[in-house]
Amino acid sequence: MGTAAAVTFRDATDADVDALVDLVESAYRGDSSRTGWTTEADILEGQRTDRQGVLEVIATPDSRLLVVERDGRVVACCHVEHRGSHAYFGMFAVSPDLQGAGLGKVVLAEAERVAREGWGATEMHMTVISVREDLIDFYVRRGYRRTGRMTPFPYGDERFGVPQRDDLRFELLTKELG
Template sequence: MTDLVFREATAADVAAVVALVESAYRGEPSRGGWTTEADLLEGQRTDAAGIGAVVGGEDSVLLLAQRGEDLLGCCELRRAGEGGYFGTFAVSPAAQGGGIGRRLLAHADAEAVRRWRSAFLEMTVIAQRGDLIAWYERLGFARTGDRKPFPYGDERFGRPLRDDLEFVVLRRPTATPAQVP
């Protein structure tokens, strides 16, 4: 079987990335994996305009993980001061649990250091996703104590099924530049 290959997304990848993210987080297909938000939100998770902005951004990159022609994972990296913002992280529900997410995160960490000399990666996770937060904590992320409001009323991010959603901010130090190949 072909090994995992990482590459930077182009405009030609936008539709496939939107489909991947939607399948990992929303609707019935997302229930095939453990990252589903289907019990918290319905509607879209992202759209072509949002993904296209990351792909075309000056201080952002969308990284893809592929095996052969199969798109298995993606993540966004964005320069954020002395750190990097890590988001739009998705692995195909059928491929979850196989180490792809860990490998993609390690690749993103190295890219943030290589591109911007980022000292840390920071991300937001819905506070009610305890299982997902615990996974990130096992990978070195820690809660900063900061919280951010959920964008209620903006259907670009979905339609909440509860009224208490908010984000917690997680951060982890990146590998030092000497550790990055």
């Protein structure tokens, strides 16, 4: 049975905050993240998120922070926010020991379904650090397109990490939701 099998989705509650912070940090920061391919350990040190950041996402109106569980364990999460005709996708994390086995595709598809069926969104937007070519390629294979529209990385705001290079920025990716 593949790792994407037998997962359940539910909305996050305040009781999930510690598990979600741990999950996001494990997927993107430090040595634990290096076992998966989504690591940002070589470009960013410090934190990816914190309790306050996750609580703010949970409390955001017109949004859902989806928790993905398998066998009672939190294995992935993502944030979907309704922004008019489109939805925004973020805070996407898959446990490093389960990456590369299809779970991310399942979570992304569920987020797209939520946006389309729950809010009638016709497009999904996300931003990805532009130097993360492997991650951008993952999304392009799922139907997202690069827009070339860049926004600056928040240098100096350590809530988002401590950059290890000076060329970081975010690129907007979009996908039409059929």
